Amino acid sequence: MGITAAQVKELRDRTQAPMGECKKALEQTDGDIEAAIQVLRETGIAKAAGKASRAANEGIIVTKISEDRKTAAIIEVNCETDFVAKNETFQAFAAELAEKAIDIADGGLAEAVKDDVAAKISEIGENLIIARNTQYVVADAGAVASYIHLGGKLGIILEFGCNNDANSGSQVLQDLGKEICMHIAALDPKALNRDGMPEDEVNAEKALYAKQVEGKPAEIVDKILSGKLEKFYSQNVLLEQGFVKDPDQSISDLLAAAGKELDDEITIKRYERYQVGA
Secondary structure, three states, rough: OOOOOHHHHHHHHHHHOOHHHHHHHHHHHHOHHHHHHHHHHHHHOOOOHHHOOOOOOOOEEEEEOOOOEEEEEEEEEEEEEHHHHHHHHHHHHHHHHHHHOOOOOOOHHHHOOOOHHHHHHHHHOOOOEEEEEEEEEEEOOOOEEEEHHHHHHEEEEEEEEEOOHHOOOOHHHHHHHHHHHHHHHHHHHOOOOHHOOOOHHHHHHHHHHHHHHHOHHHHHHHHHHHHHHHHHHHHHHHHHOOEEEEEEHHHHHHHHHHHHOOOOOOOEEEEEEEEEEO
16 A cells, blocks of 8 residues: 555654655555654654754855856854854755755745755754745846855845846956955945935934034034934945945945946845844
8 A cells, every 4th residue: 555645744743754754664664653753763863853942043154146147045054053063064955955045035945945954953963944045036137246254154145236237247246246245244234225224223323413412502513413424324334334445435436436347337236144143
């Protein structure tokens, strides 16, 4: 008698083992679920269910970019200890997951690879969690870039826009992408532009500055408030930040220089900054 889907589901519900392993165990035991549970326990696969409840606060960030530089993925995979985070087997598994994530929309990776994760939990001996994933797909002319920092503890993906798609694969854009991603890693901007700044943060800054100028002559208050707010934006908005390697140049200046070199208009459409545990 063949193994039914209902039997496989029951065994999976009771052990949290991957569907494929459940089917193998049932085939090995001629459909006897209790015997199949014992098989999974003996191979260590069923133990993954218990491990899956343990805290996973360490991990790694991995990025993947397609060969045509039109699609990017960034993922965070968590584990329990830094020892495992530095383990080659774990890192290779995370890289495999990033390969899959390039074709999976935001937040969908964990469900898509849950059986793979359960099997790897059994193999490694620690709980593993897909914390998050983000996918960028360039809709028009442009390209993606990425950067990994701090041994995989921090990662960035970024999408450029341009007018001439022939420039999308240029070395100029690739070099610029690496530089700006490194900048984002170092300075952690709060938003791409002023419109993206959280309104509550801007209002909180304004309230703070208003307190600081209490009692000053009315004719200079507006000037002081404006200057303080401009400084706030220059420190927190990516396009207005001074480039980390040359603070006299803003990120907007870098984009303009690259655009001039390519005879094009280069823009940053979006970016994503992942840090383990953030």
